[in-house]
Amino acid sequence: MASPLNERKEQILRAVVINYVKTAEPVGSRTVSRSHKMGLSSATIRNEMADLEELGYLIQPHTSAGRIPTQLGYRYYVDNLMDLNDLSADEDLVLSNSLSAEKMREIEQIINNSARVLSSATNQTSLIMGPQFKKSAFHQLRILPLDEKRSLVVLITDTGFIKNKVIDMQQQLSQTELHQVVSYLNQKLYGLTIDQVTTSLINELKRDLFRRLEILEQAFILLEESLKEEKQIRVFLGGTTNILNQPEFKDVDKIRRMLNLFEQEPLLFKILEDTSSESENDIVVRIGAENEHEDIKECTLITGTYKIHDKTLGTVGVLGPTRMDYSRVITVMRRLVDHLNHSLSS
Amino acid sequence: MASPLNERKEQILRAVVINYVKTAEPVGSRTVSRSHKMGLSSATIRNEMADLEELGYLIQPHTSAGRIPTQLGYRYYVDNLMDLNDLSADEDLVLSNSLSAEKMREIEQIINNSARVLSSATNQTSLIMGPQFKKSAFHQLRILPLDEKRSLVVLITDTGFIKNKVIDMQQQLSQTELHQVVSYLNQKLYGLTIDQVTTSLINELKRDLFRRLEILEQAFILLEESLKEEKQIRVFLGGTTNILNQPEFKDVDKIRRMLNLFEQEPLLFKILEDTSSESENDIVVRIGAENEHEDIKECTLITGTYKIHDKTLGTVGVLGPTRMDYSRVITVMRRLVDHLNHSLSS
DNA sequence: TTTAGCACTCTGGGCACCAGAGTGCTAAAG
DNA sequence: CTTTAGCACTCTGGTGCCCAGAGTGCTAAA
Helix, strand or coil: CCCCCCHHHHHHHHHHHHHHHHHCCCECHHHHHHHCCCCCCHHHHHHHHHHHHHHCCEECCCCCCCEEECHHHHHHHHHHHCCCCCCCHHHHHHHHHHHHCCCCCCHHHHHHHHHHHHHHHHCCEEEEECCCHHHCEEEEEEEEECCCCEEEEEEEECCCCEEEEEEECCCCCCHHHHHHHHHHHHHHHCCCEHHHCCHHHHHHHHHHHHHHCCCCHHHHHHHHHHHHHHCCCCEEEECHHHHHHCHHHCCHHHHHHHHHHHHCHHHHHHHHHHHHCCCCCCCEEEEHHHCCCHHHCCEEEEEEEEEECCEEEEEEEEEEECCCCHHHHHHHHHHHHHHHHHHHHC | CCCCCCHHHHHHHHHHHHHHHHHCCCECHHHHHHHCCCCCCHHHHHHHHHHHHHHCCEECCCCCCCEEECHHHHHHHHHHHCCCCCCCHHHHHHHHHHHHCCCCCCHHHHHHHHHHHHHHHHCCEEEEECCCHHHCEEEEEEEEECCCCEEEEEEEECCCCEEEEEEECCCCCCHHHHHHHHHHHHHHHCCCEHHHCCHHHHHHHHHHHHHHCCCCHHHHHHHHHHHHHHHCCCEEEECHHHHHHCHHHCCHHHHHHHHHHHHCHHHHHHHHHHHHCCCCCCCEEEEHHHCCCHHHCCEEEEEEEEEECCEEEEEEEEEEECCCCHHHHHHHHHHHHHHHHHHHHC
């Protein structure tokens, strides 16, 4: 898409990106000519860099400073220049160790842990969306009486999730009545995704049942509410303090805006969900203003999705300044997603 | 305990505290003499302030600056000088509105919401410990088969909590076998607090049962684990970004240390638990170095406890710089705790 | 005992200055 | 035509200096 650069310009752009990501300082022509063993003098590089600036890939913070990549520059780098080197054997080991420690765990813990690992492996902030229950299909509903007043509603999905909720019953139901209602509901709901269980469907069922049993009012309210509730999903954060290490966040005001964002779960959810629509299968890189949300227009968000039994359940993301080690983050995220898929499906 | 000051010194100390809390600027003698309508010249105040400094209640950041309270000064203020004025009718309304919005809620949501309200009403960071399950008493255990491989273990406490967990069963049990096991367990465990259900007790029960049924191994492992898990309790945070508004946290390094602390749930739990031992019933104020933990020795932590049916279940806290509006925080917290107690008990 | 007056001290903002880094341009060399 | 050396120019960031302002402590008078 971007007009292709010639070999030499590409090399220089790559050099600038790599250098700038590492040092966070504008990169001068001299640095490029020395450190990247292309047999050219700084003057030549200088000319090329002036071209690259004109083309929109580089920019100078002020005259007589080195150059830094623009958003377009990073984009070109990610699309054409970056090579995804593997992790070192050491790191790989560390990563899989910290991911697979303690086999037996609740899904929530697995995800929480993943967030921590991801953030510490990338030195950025990580966000992981909890499993998107609503994309699972309805499998079975059970209502289990606990005592005189309360029952436990259990919802089982085809992906193996089990959601449950305690409800107060206004009146008691006999075992057989309960059985009737439950089997009716199961029959009607089987195979639908949770998404498809709309309020109107519930109302319809309610009308049907009311002819027979007029006592389940509260149970229905609660079923409905419990489904609605599932639409707001937890987002797990890891390494929120990592942004403080980034020089682009030495301004307290920026920090505040960022942390404020982190406190707003629904917003994070929306941000993650936006990207997941783009590509269900691979990793998505959103650089700077490519992001919709105002507060992260100076950041890069890299996301991937995880699945159970080939059903996409949630999104994992890494958020940091545009000056980010793209190749590393992507590599680590690939590994992590693989691992998540694997350990959730078992 | 502290050697009592004379009336005038108390007035001056109070004036300095109030002024400093409001402005975050060292308070000079002139300010005190003017704003607090005691008919004294700045020179007189100056002498008294010099005395207060010698006594350890005030300190100067540098010669020729105003004074600020020391930890001792705050302590004296809190113990002897502070008056707990009520909230204005308006505020009171706002507070109870935001607390009681949407009646039907899970306990987790109630607490999460409380944390948010508390932080925004005080402009500080709030921490609320989730309900301390382990202090509840065991009431009833149920095991409900879901399908061929899985069962749902439900644990009901005397405080009305219901914990549940899905377990995999290696082998199937008949209804009657299951019933036997469950009623045996209920009989043995009834009335014990969760704290008292130790590993050794579980092992004992296990031995007993193995004579009859050798198949419940996994169920037991999971019961045990699920109990252990309860010991690490969630801490809900609200308003972590509020510390950024405090001038004492304009240093990025301090911010980092603070936020780092906030990410370590077990530590927060420990910090909260420490204070709860001190007084079960009223509000505890820990000023500066009175706090055990190194990272909050420049902060003040104010805590209270909430209960269900007169059983203490958790701790709520407000954390901020020592320069904090003590009276306001304490008042708000009283209200909040009352409300929590009330809404949890119903 | 209180107060007015005064000399003294410390901070923080503003300003000038300078070294350092890096540039763009020109002219020569390949 | 491309590359390179040279040079003048520009901008930043740190340093040192100055000064107003705020507040103090002390002394002497009320």
